[in-house]
Amino acid sequence: MRILPRVAASxxxxxxxxxxxxxxDVIKIGVxxxxxxxxxxxxxxxDNGVRLVIDQLNAKGGLLxxxxxxxxxxxxxxxxxxxxxxxxxxxxxxLAVIGxxxxxxxEAAQTTYFRNKTLQTSDGTSGSLTKQKYxxxxxxxxxxxxxxxxxxxxxxxxKGYKNIVVISDYSGYSVDLADSAAKxxxxxxxxxxxxxxxxxxxxxxxxxxxKIKSMNPDAIYFAGYYTDGGLIRAQQQQLGIxxxxxxxxxxxxxxxxxxxxxxxxxxxxxxxxxxxxxPYDAAKIFIKDYTAKYGKAPSSVWALMNVDGLNAxxxxxxxxxxxxxKTISNxxxxxxxxxxxxxxxxxxxxGERINTKFNIYEIQANGKYKIINK
Amino acid sequence: xxxxxxxxxxxxxxxxxxxFFADSAWLAVGITFLVFSVxxxxxxxxxxxxxxxHMGHAAFFGLGAYTTAILNTQYGWPILATWAPAVIIPVAVxxxxxxxxxxxxxxxxxxxxxxxxxxxxxxLENNLFGITGGPNGIFGIDVVTVFGFELFDQIYxxxxxxxxxxxxxxxxxxLDGSKFGRAMFYINKDxxxxxxxxxxxxxxxxxxxxxxxxxxxAAGSMxxxxxxxxxxxxxxxxxxxxxxxxxxxxxxxxxxxVLLGTFVMFVLPEIFREFxxxxxxxxxxxxxxxxxxxxRGIWPVKFGNIPAFLxxxxx
Amino acid sequence: MDIFxxxxxxxxxxxxxYALVALGYTMVYGVMKLINFAHGDLVALSAFAGLTIYTxxxxxxxxxxxxxxxxxxxxxxVIAVVGVLLERLAYRPLRTAPRLSAVVSALxxxxxxxxxxxxxxxxxxxxxxxxxxxxxxxxxxxxVITFTQLMILIFSSVLMIALYLFINxxxxxxxxxAVAIDQDAAKLMGIxxxxxxxxxFIIGSGLGAVAGLFIGIYYRGIxxxxxxxxxxxxxxxxxxxxxxxxxxxxxxGLILGLFNALISGYxxxxxxxxxxxxxxxVVLIFRPTGILGEKVAEKV
Numbered sequence: 001m002r003i004l005p006r007v008a009a010s011x012x013x014x015x016x017x018x019x020x021x022x023x024x025d026v027i028k029i030g031v032x033x034x035x036x037x038x039x040x041x042x043x044x045x046x047d048n049g050v051r052l053v054i055d056q057l058n059a060k061g062g063l064l065x066x067x068x069x070x071x072x073x074x075x076x077x078x079x080x081x082x083x084x085x086x087x088x089x090x091x092x093x094x095l096a097v098i099g100x101x102x103x104x105x106x107e108a109a110q111t112t113y114f115r116n117k118t119l120q121t122s123d124g125t126s127g128s129l130t131k132q133k134y135x136x137x138x139x140x141x142x143x144x145x146x147x148x149x150x151x152x153x154x155x156x157x158x159k160g161y162k163n164i165v166v167i168s169d170y171s172g173y174s175v176d177l178a179d180s181a182a183k184x185x186x187x188x189x190x191x192x193x194x195x196x197x198x199x200x201x202x203x204x205x206x207x208x209x210x211k212i213k214s215m216n217p218d219a220i221y222f223a224g225y226y227t228d229g230g231l232i233r234a235q236q237q238q239l240g241i242x243x244x245x246x247x248x249x250x251x252x253x254x255x256x257x258x259x260x261x262x263x264x265x266x267x268x269x270x271x272x273x274x275x276x277x278x279p280y281d282a283a284k285i286f287i288k289d290y291t292a293k294y295g296k297a298p299s300s301v302w303a304l305m306n307v308d309g310l311n312a313x314x315x316x317x318x319x320x321x322x323x324x325x326k327t328i329s330n331x332x333x334x335x336x337x338x339x340x341x342x343x344x345x346x347x348x349x350x351g352e353r354i355n356t357k358f359n360i361y362e363i364q365a366n367g368k369y370k371i372i373n374k
Numbered sequence: 375x376x377x378x379x380x381x382x383x384x385x386x387x388x389x390x391x392x393x394f395f396a397d398s399a400w401l402a403v404g405i406t407f408l409v410f411s412v413x414x415x416x417x418x419x420x421x422x423x424x425x426x427x428h429m430g431h432a433a434f435f436g437l438g439a440y441t442t443a444i445l446n447t448q449y450g451w452p453i454l455a456t457w458a459p460a461v462i463i464p465v466a467v468x469x470x471x472x473x474x475x476x477x478x479x480x481x482x483x484x485x486x487x488x489x490x491x492x493x494x495x496x497x498l499e500n501n502l503f504g505i506t507g508g509p510n511g512i513f514g515i516d517v518v519t520v521f522g523f524e525l526f527d528q529i530y531x532x533x534x535x536x537x538x539x540x541x542x543x544x545x546x547x548x549l550d551g552s553k554f555g556r557a558m559f560y561i562n563k564d565x566x567x568x569x570x571x572x573x574x575x576x577x578x579x580x581x582x583x584x585x586x587x588x589x590x591x592a593a594g595s596m597x598x599x600x601x602x603x604x605x606x607x608x609x610x611x612x613x614x615x616x617x618x619x620x621x622x623x624x625x626x627x628x629x630x631x632v633l634l635g636t637f638v639m640f641v642l643p644e645i646f647r648e649f650x651x652x653x654x655x656x657x658x659x660x661x662x663x664x665x666x667x668x669x670r671g672i673w674p675v676k677f678g679n680i681p682a683f684l685x686x687x688x689x
Numbered sequence: 690m691d692i693f694x695x696x697x698x699x700x701x702x703x704x705x706x707y708a709l710v711a712l713g714y715t716m717v718y719g720v721m722k723l724i725n726f727a728h729g730d731l732v733a734l735s736a737f738a739g740l741t742i743y744t745x746x747x748x749x750x751x752x753x754x755x756x757x758x759x760x761x762x763x764x765x766x767v768i769a770v771v772g773v774l775l776e777r778l779a780y781r782p783l784r785t786a787p788r789l790s791a792v793v794s795a796l797x798x799x800x801x802x803x804x805x806x807x808x809x810x811x812x813x814x815x816x817x818x819x820x821x822x823x824x825x826x827x828x829x830x831x832x833v834i835t836f837t838q839l840m841i842l843i844f845s846s847v848l849m850i851a852l853y854l855f856i857n858x859x860x861x862x863x864x865x866x867a868v869a870i871d872q873d874a875a876k877l878m879g880i881x882x883x884x885x886x887x888x889x890f891i892i893g894s895g896l897g898a899v900a901g902l903f904i905g906i907y908y909r910g911i912x913x914x915x916x917x918x919x920x921x922x923x924x925x926x927x928x929x930x931x932x933x934x935x936x937x938x939x940x941x942g943l944i945l946g947l948f949n950a951l952i953s954g955y956x957x958x959x960x961x962x963x964x965x966x967x968x969x970x971v972v973l974i975f976r977p978t979g980i981l982g983e984k985v986a987e988k989v
Binding site: 078079080081082083084087088091092103104107108109110111112115132169170171172175199200 | 398399402499500501507508509510511513514601602603604605607608
């Protein structure tokens with residue numbers, strides 16, 4: 001029984017530690033991102049990007065006369081962790097949450113933010129993210145179905161592929177993109193000879209690829225993430241499958257090239273313009289500042305999209321002189337052509353970002369991208 | 375009143391008044407503690423008391439969680455109505471899956487129960503019958519509604535979990551004094567001797583699995599309502615290993631031991647979030663050290679060779 | 690038919706990696722009756738250590754047979770030392786403790802190794818250079834074998850045959866078998882049990898290290914938590930073959946690799962592990978000690 005007072009004392013100390021930090025009058029901005037785990041470099045870029053913006057804003061005197069503070073929560077790209085993060089960030093009293101990177105983690109947290117009137121902006125691309133029409137949610141990227149339609153036109157009309165294989169993993173984002181792509185390919189008059197799923201992270205994809213080999217496809221469209229995409233491309237080459245490899249947006253990561261090695265050459269990726277190809281001044285300045293602060297460029301365009309979402313929210317708060325989330329949300333729904341890093345930012349009534357365009361890249365022998373769309 | 379009852383009563387009193395001193399963040403920590411304590415006790419019934427090397431408990435916990443989530447989101451059942459199936463389904467699945475393997479000895483049982491957990495995970499991830507939501511899981515689970523009144527506030531959640539823990543402690547107490555408790559004690563001491571005395575090991579071990587799975591299922595149902603979302607990785611083998619370890623590090627069949635184990639494994643990491651990255655490293659070291667210094671757990675059961683219920687002359 | 694043969698080749702490649710890892714499990718289990726849960730993480734550690742050794746010795750990125758052999762030798766030595774330390778620090782103090790205490794200690798050791806990898810090398814995937822082995826591809830009729838696959842098949846067979854001969858034909862091997870059968874009796878016969886256990890850990894960890902390096906070279910992407918998956922598959926392979934039995938582990942690994950490849954190719958890769966465990970349960974129902982396991986009379 002002697003242990004009880006000690007336990008009580010340590011609990012009391014912990015309680016003090018926790019309550020001490022929350023007293024000051026600051027505006028809290030939440031980051032929910034996969035800071036560790038498979039998508040760590042994306043998550044860290046989002047976290048870094050948000051921190052950079054907030055630091056710069058604080059140096060200029062903050063927002064509405066108050067300083068801002070960033071509270072990060074690592075969801076590891078997992079839905080359950082995301083739900084826990086949502087609870088934690090809501091308990092912290094954040095104004096808005098930036099993230100997460102994956103659609104699944106974003107969707108898992110969405111309801112909690114909505115119920116607690118907390119704004120959320122994410123780069124998740126699943127169609128389902130805006131299905132609920134939560135007034136708290138703003139997509140700072142684009143929908144899968146837009147990308148799928150664009151990709152299908154390219155595959156069928158421009159390249160004239162006859163037999164196309166569509167592969168996805170089991171995640172919500174990937175299945176959604178693959179299904180939309182298969183649908184669009186068919187409606188363009190193309191032929192999806194096989195639509196399969198791989199288990200993300202298994203490393204060995206030879207079994208399913210061997211099966212695909214027997215079908216002699218012209219093209220393999222992979223709607224999953226770069227960690228698997230790079231390996232699939234490498235193993236495809238090893239098995240001597242001649243088909244062209246076309247990767248969806250989540251393959252756009254430097255690690256794709258490293259994983260695929262020599263096989264990366266000739267791979268085609270479809271994505272929103274990559275950071276280095278963004279024509280806007282805001283983009284060049286931001287990337288310069290980011291590189292100066294963290295010693296490396298943001299890992300992809302996703303972090304920049306999230307930063308645009310953040311900037312739009314901050315802009316709305318400033319314009320409406322309000323920290324009421326409903327007021328900010330109403331303003332954002334009518335926002336038109338706010339100058340963002342990734343282009344003009346405008347939101348529809350359901351929180352969807354409008355007017356996004358895509359690029360098609362071909363990976364060169366030196367691992368660099370070359371834009372091949374007109 | 376014996377010592378164990380005193381500890382459980384004292385514990386219940388402390389946890390019962392805790393919400394009056396806690397803010398919402400602490401209340402959430404409290405709920406986590408209560409829910410995971412129930413799971414840890416249910417693991418203890420199987421591992422600590424029945425002595426079955428069971429390393430797949432997250433499957434039963436997850437079955438309860440998913441039962442509630444699926445019935446609520448896909449079939450529109452109110453949360454309260456899902457409680458019964460969230461207990462019954464894990465019990466049924468536990469009986470069906472463990473019946474063919476219950477006779478396996480020690481390590482073989484351990485590996486096959488890991489297998490049960492992995493198969494469960496694959497069923498979830500592969501979205502079998504299109505109802506599990508795949509790797510994303512299920513979102514937007516309702517809150518508990520009583521007579522049209524939404525119990526949205528955390529405090530209701532807390533007391534629901536508190537009541538569940540109370541029920542669990544009551545069940546454990548009843549078990550200890552019952553025929554089951556005595557049979558378990560002998561099986562754990564010497565299964566061959568127990569068998570030759572006519573104790574049906576297979577029956578009692580299945581009985582333990584059934585009770586353990588039922589309690590874990592109930593806890594899972596609480597868990598899913600608390601976070602309004604559920605996804606497969608919350609029930610991966612690592613979770614099962616955690617439950618397994620809690621019991622052995624705390625002390626098999628030891629009430630304060632299991633509570634202590636739950637507190638260390640699930641509550642401390644919530645409090646010291648900064649150490650999250652190094653957390654498992656510290657856990658790992660702590661597991662090795664505890665086992666070397668106290669092979670029977672931090673707070674082992676200190677009965678001699680005669681259990682308390684026999685000493686009192688209970689027939 | 691070509692497709693089928695190709696699946697066989699794929700299956701044998703992964704199967705021989707399982708077999709190498711399974712040998713580590715089975716040898717430790719045979720002597721200490723302990724599931725060495727940390728073994729899978731040692732395999733992962735070897736991939737990371739190997740990558741670091743390679744990049745620090747051959748920073749120019751050049752490659753040669755000498756470089757590759759050096760990396761293999763160095764890594765195997767490092768991992769063998771870690772394995773011996775693991776036994777000294779985490780298992781030896783628990784040799785007389787209850788069975789489950791040692792299991793918890795092994796689980797703890799696995800967590801320590803896994804998270805040490807994460808803290809040292811970071812949580813992101815690390816990528817092996819692609820030029821460690823030549824990227825030659827050989828065609829046999831309709832089937833394709835890469836140079837790396839060929840190396841995996843050849844090297845693991847050589848290592849397994851060597852181990853089999855060592856265990857069955859040498860004095861040391863006889864001592865190992867004696868300790869596995871009855872430690873106390875072996876001690877009375879003048880066998881140094883501690884030394885034998887150390888040798889077991891050196892060999893087991895060394896074989897695991899080779900497997901880890903091959904995994905890195907073959908699949909290129911390595912993550913800190915990958916050891917668990919390989920470890921579990923290999924352990925299941927060891928049980929299917931008959932745990933404690935050395936040819937059983939080799940046999941079990943190959944069977945499991947083939948089974949996995951065929952299930953993945955003809956049913957679905959998403960259900961591979963489900964089928965793996967169903968196979969395990971079926972094997973255990975019909976042969977409770979595994980396919981090549983001996984029938985042991987129950988000690989009372």
